Amino acid sequence: MRDDVKDILRKHDLKATPQRIMVYGKLLELGHASADMIYTQLNKENPEMTVATTYNILESFVKAGIIKRLFSSTNKMFFDINTKPHCHIYTETGDHYTDLFDPKLTEIISDYLLSKKIRNFEIEDVSIEIVAKRKNEKNYK
Amino acid sequence: MRDDVKDILRKHDLKATPQRIMVYGKLLELGHASADMIYTQLNKENPEMTVATTYNILESFVKAGIIKRLFSSTNKMFFDINTKPHCHIYTETGDHYTDLFDPKLTEIISDYLLSKKIRNFEIEDVSIEIVAKRKNEKNYK
DNA sequence: CTTCATGCAAAACATTTGCAAAAAG
DNA sequence: CTTTTTGCAAATGTTTTGCATGAAG
Numbered sequence: 001m002r003d004d005v006k007d008i009l010r011k012h013d014l015k016a017t018p019q020r021i022m023v024y025g026k027l028l029e030l031g032h033a034s035a036d037m038i039y040t041q042l043n044k045e046n047p048e049m050t051v052a053t054t055y056n057i058l059e060s061f062v063k064a065g066i067i068k069r070l071f072s073s074t075n076k077m078f079f080d081i082n083t084k085p086h087c088h089i090y091t092e093t094g095d096h097y098t099d100l101f102d103p104k105l106t107e108i109i110s111d112y113l114l115s116k117k118i119r120n121f122e123i124e125d126v127s128i129e130i131v132a133k134r135k136n137e138k139n140y141k
Numbered sequence: 142m143r144d145d146v147k148d149i150l151r152k153h154d155l156k157a158t159p160q161r162i163m164v165y166g167k168l169l170e171l172g173h174a175s176a177d178m179i180y181t182q183l184n185k186e187n188p189e190m191t192v193a194t195t196y197n198i199l200e201s202f203v204k205a206g207i208i209k210r211l212f213s214s215t216n217k218m219f220f221d222i223n224t225k226p227h228c229h230i231y232t233e234t235g236d237h238y239t240d241l242f243d244p245k246l247t248e249i250i251s252d253y254l255l256s257k258k259i260r261n262f263e264i265e266d267v268s269i270e271i272v273a274k275r276k277n278e279k280n281y282k
Numbered sequence: 283c284t285t286c287a288t289g290c291a292a293a294a295c296a297t298t299t300g301c302a303a304a305a306a307g
Numbered sequence: 308c309t310t311t312t313t314g315c316a317a318a319t320g321t322t323t324t325g326c327a328t329g330a331a332g
Contacts, residue, residue, distance in 0.1 A: 015306050017312065036296065050314050055297065057312090071212035071270055075321070076296070089262055098262075105253055112246055113271065121230055121239075121273040128269050129212055130254065132262040156331050158287065177321065191289050196322060198287090216296070217321070 012064040019049065023057045027067060027081045032088075032097040035077045070097065071127045085110070087128040100130065153205040160190065164198045168208060168222045173229075173238040176218045211238065212268050226251065228269040241271065 005024050006016040014020060026038050039054040058079055061067040070078040074094040087100040105128075113123060146165050147157040155161060167179050180195040199220055202208040211219040215235040228241040246269075254264060 015311065017306070019313070034296095048314080051296090052298075052315075053313055060312095069214050071214050071268070073210050073212050075216045075218060077216060089259065092265070100259070102257075105250070108249055108253060109246070109269075112249060116243075116246075118230065118241070118271075118273070120276055121271075122276055123271055123273045124233070125272040126269065127212070127272065128250075128267065130259075130262075130264055131266040131268065132259070132264045135261055135263055151332095156286070158331070160288070175321095189289080192321090193290075193323075194288050201287090 008066060012066055014060060014064055014066075019053050020057050020060075022046065022049065023054060024061070024066075027079060031082070031099070032070065032078060032080050034095075035079070038079075071129055085126070087130060089132050090129045092131065092133050149207060153207055155201060155205055155207075160194050161198050161201075163187065163190065164195060165202070165207075168220060172223070172240070173211065173219060173221050175236075176220070179220075212270055214272075226267070228271060230273050231270045233272065233274050 005021050005028075009016045009020055009024070022042050023038060026042055027033060030037070035055055035058055038058070039049065039051050042049040042054065058067070058077070062069050062079070065083065068080045068083050070080050070088070072078045072094060073090075078097070080097070082099065085106050087102060087105060089098040089100055090096075091098075109126060109128065113126060146162050146169075150157045150161055150165070163183050164179060167183055168174060171178070176196055176199055179199070180190065180192050183190040183195065199208070199218070203210050203220070206224065209221045209224050211221050211229070213219045213235060214231075219238070221238070223240065226247045228243060228246060230239040230241050231237075232239075250267060250269070254267065
């Protein structure tokens with residue numbers, strides 16, 4: 001698994017440093033996380049991990065296209081290990097994303113947007129965030 | 142128009158202070174803006190306008206439901222004067238939103254999401270951000 | 283009057299910078 | 308070896324706090 005990560009990094013012209021492997025591994029573990037969360041957790045496990053490095057690495061990963069920067073309504077940077085198109089269910093508190101893989105919805109939207117060219121803009125990506133609140137356990141069956 | 146704003150505020154149990162009227166008016170003028178932009182512009186026009194008050198007011202407006210907090214990939218707070226469902230075209234730089242009122246797309250998505258209840262979540266709002274780059278003038282007809 | 287909003291200055295966060303030292307390929 | 312990347316500490320920028328003063332209803 002460590003080696004798989006190394007391969008992914010090298011395939012994208014990123015030197016496989018231990019710090020990069022840690023960051024990628026952590027995001028693999030968490031799925032979605034803020035830069036801050038990633039830094040805090042890694043630093044606890046390995047005190048030489050620094051803030052600046054964490055941010056550098058995340059930026060380099062986004063540039064390389066191996067992770068995605070998320071839209072958020074907080075003022076923190078969030079990232080997603082999954083780069084394929086999918087929707088998110090976003091809790092009111094803004095600190096948690098749940099993936100919603102719904103090929104049909106994704107298809108409906110991309111077909112529609114592609115069919116309808118938007119004058120003067122070239123679409124690069126579409127982000128769909130569903131703001132929702134978790135129902136309490138009693139209420140669902 | 143000043144009076145219209147007063148009415149909107151009072152209808153939502155917000156005291157119609159001059160500062161609130163200014164903030165609402167500015168967002169009406171700009172459509173979308175960051176907290177920081179609103180503060181900076183208002184403070185230039187009226188030096189007694191303060192940062193804390195600007196943030197307080199924006200927060201109270203969101204709570205009252207008369208403006209919406211936007212999703213963004215920068216780490217700044219952005220707001221939208223328009224609370225009706227619509228999509229945004231979001232430029233790469235993240236500092237500018239263009240409204241895309243597309244009743245059909247909005248309808249497609251909300252119909253789909255409503256028809257398909259998501260186990261365990263109650264949908265409150267859906268936000269669609271289309272990341273795009275502006276084509277240069279020469280390339281569009 | 284009473285309650286709620288504002289202004290101020292300081293604190294708290296999150297993110298970025300610049301640069302020397304260290305490590306990857 | 309050469310080129311990147313890391314670590315550090317300080318700087319930047321944005322948002323939040325606490326509390327006394329002032330204004331709205």
